[in-house]
Amino acid sequence: MKCTWQAGRDAPGDTQYFLYWQNSRDNDAMECELYIKDENGRNTGCRFQNVMIKTEKSYFLVNGSSKDSPIQFYEEYILLYEIEKLMPPSNITVNCDEMKNNCRIQWQRPQISHSNKDKCFKYEINIKYKGDPEGKNKYTFIQEGGNSRMFQRSNTRRKYLLKMRSAGSACFVSSAWGEWSATVEFGNEEIISSSVWILLVIAVATLLVTIITILFCQRAACWKAAFSQIPEPKSSFCGLPDTNPELMERKIQSVTSENEEIILVADVEK
Template sequence: MNGSAIENFSCVIYNIFLMNCTWQAGRDAPADTQYFLYWQKSIEDNQMECELYIKDENCRNVGCIFQNVSIGTEKAYFLVNGSSKDSLIQSYDEYIDLYKIEKLMPPSNITVNCDEIKNDCIIQWQQPQISHSNKDMCFKYEINIKYKDNPKGKPIYTSIQEGGNSKIFLKSNTRKKYVLKMRAAGSACLVNPAWGEWSAPVEFGNEEIISSSVWTLLGVAVVTLLMAIITFFFCKRTGCWKATFPQIPGPKSAFFTVADTNPELMDGKIQSMTSENEEIILVADTVG
């Protein structure tokens, strides 16, 4: 039956020895269609059926997980058959180079050792683990370095290196901490030329002793203090304090009232006070 064969068949090898194959049911396949996957690593090997199927909500096989997969030099053969009570199901087959579908692991054992005097760092790593080669010349590496405090920003350093297992990085800022990531791709041999997974971030360098926010606060404090000092001396010289803070007059004495400034009243008060004093003196003499 036309249109009953599977569609969008693809496989990927990951974690060195695992292979995952997926597909979609044919657009015209009956509802009860079931699919079965067989594969053959080479002509000399026997054909094997999938042992661990991936099923959809209708319990139809739509994928398979293979374990203990090894990559050889020959193309592997994949065959997907189908069955249905209503009609014959078309089969699907394909030859695939297994190394081309391998998703490379990141480089392992990444270390960074820095010389604080020379301000350079030596980055070292080991090649990704694959099942069919242990030659470092088979890989190329991409190194990506960013500042730790700006992980979403553009990399400050990017390098692609053919083979090898070390690289020297010159630090441009000794007060910053850096974050490094690496990934690998095939450069020669039978290794997938597509870039693999990024490594986990590796931190190196020195943390900034005082953060930028602290520097900002210190700057604001210094500017504020300088403005206060300048204002103080300016007002002291120009007398703006008197205009800003006028002196409040004190209360007047009850003795010196406006009426007391009249000469006639002042003479009367003095005479009255003199008469009283004389009377007090006379009384004192009489008593004596």
């Protein structure tokens, strides 16, 4: 717990302040053990450790002293639970079912000395997409009591960011919203690995070089220089004299030998 005050407008320069407090009627008044000082060494605040907040009012007294003039004291009765600033929920976890769109959010209530019931708290849950340039909250929930909630993802291929804070809903707990929790990241995000990016770049570069080479060779006619044409063979029948069919005589001779008949056909040039 931390208490602060300001020096009086007309307080002499040597004025010093001292804080006394009584947590309840059953306790004795105690002086501050850890003062907060300004640049002149004057007490302007106090830090209390291991404070037990109760449901009855606590008594505070700030007394001042000076060699030059008397200093007016200040006293007040305060319900500490009404001014308590709650810590955020702890142990926040999110477990998602990869086969479905449901995620289960779980947490533990703030630890305070004067209440140990979940029903005494309410929670604000803010969820947004990771990397959202607008930075706006996609979902906002207010939940009374409990320590878990189901969340249905609208996009299973995105990562989400979640944060929570708490306030009193009933009992003797401050109704003011406390501090936000640390951001919790959950969900899946399809990210192409660096090795895949490198392979894609190499493939695209190779394709571009091939296309440029083909276009250049078509314009420069380098294919003919690289691959010479094979000459076509000349016809072996070119230049032979024409044969006069009238000068040809067909002679057919039949030879019979056992069971086989052989017919010989020959062209004889006269």
